[in-house]
Amino acid sequence: MYDAIVIGGGPAGLQATLTLGRMHRPTLMLDSGAYRNAPVDAMHNIITNDGRDPAEFRSIVRAEVAAYGDVEIREVAATTVDRLGDGTFEVTLADGSVVAAQNIVLATGLRDVMPDIPGFAEQWGRTVHVCPFCHGHELSGKRIAIQDSPAAVHAVAMLSAIAGSIKVVPPVTRVAPSAAGLVVTSGSTAVVVDGLFAHPAFEQAAPFAAQLELELRESGAIAIDFFGHTSVPGVFAAGDLAHVAELPMPMPSVLAAAFAGQIAGAMVVREMLMEPA
Known part of the structure; x- marks a missing residue:
């Protein structure tokens, strides 16, 4: 019986x-x-x-985490999480084994849902981006396209101090790299730019919110308070799969995810100390 099982090996x-x-x-x-x-x-x-490089970041942090004797890391996916009658949890793993804990920290993140647009998925994270804070600076003085959406006006305002030129394009039907840059096609019209900002849909990357019947916000992220509590006692959530009411959206940020993971871990410790002996 572990004190906690943390599901997810990203920053949170x-x-x-x-x-x-x-x-x-x-x-x-x-x-x-x-x-x-x-x-x-x-x-x-x-x-x-x-x-x-995110892979290098994870490798460095995993080496730091592995130095603590009370921590075990397994490179295996969880498939189901069940809350038992006594309030503890059983987690079934992809290898068929079952482990148990008094608390669960969900840190499995969100999954971006790629639209059915030729080339979009292949360029995602390379020349097609979602976050100006994460990828805007690298396009300083360059040509940027922004896919028209309710978020487009906000994106234009944020990127106007960075880009050499900005073009808002109608719904994109194709993206393809070329020697001249990224070719963004909308119907019969094509523009050549250096980067495209778009906002695909996202979903929970794992089924555990549904399995545990956790409350979700309208965003589709797990409803938590500032301390990472979900609607089920003993289940905490951290990272972009979770959403505090004070923010307009779940935060897709490595730093924010790590902060949320620290708070959730500390709350597990605090609440175990508060439990009657």
Whole structure:
């Protein structure tokens, strides 16, 4: 029986595990090897790690986490999470084994849903982006297209101080790299730019919110308070799969995810100390 099972090996899960390990709480972290930022080769807007390869970042943090004797890391996906009658949890793993814990920290993130647009998925995270904070600076003085949407006006305002030129394009029907740049096609019209900003839909990357019948916000992210509590006692959530009411959207940020993981890990410790002996 672990004190906590952390499901997810991104920044939220790694930080939650580090926090629990430093407090000598028996903790299992499960890492499926699937990450939302896998398509990108550099993270940005992260102090001490600006421009670092996400895979290198995870490798460094995993080595730090593994130094704590009460932490176990398994490179295996969880498939189901069940809450038992006594309030503890059983987690079934992809290898068929079953593990148990008093608390669960969900850090499995969101999954971007690629639209049925030729070339879009292949260029996602390379020349097609969603976040100006993460990828805007790299397009300084260059040609930027923004797919028309309710968020387009806001994106134009943010990128206007960065781009050399900005063009808002109608719904995109095709994207393709070329020697001249990224060719963005909308119907019968094509423009050549250096980068495209778009806002595809997203969904929970794992089924655990549904399995545990957790409350969701309109965004589709798990409803949490500032401390990472979900609607089910003993279940915490951290990272972009979760959404606090004070923010307009779940935050797709490595730093925000790590912060949320630290808070969730600390809350697990705090609430275990508050439980009657």
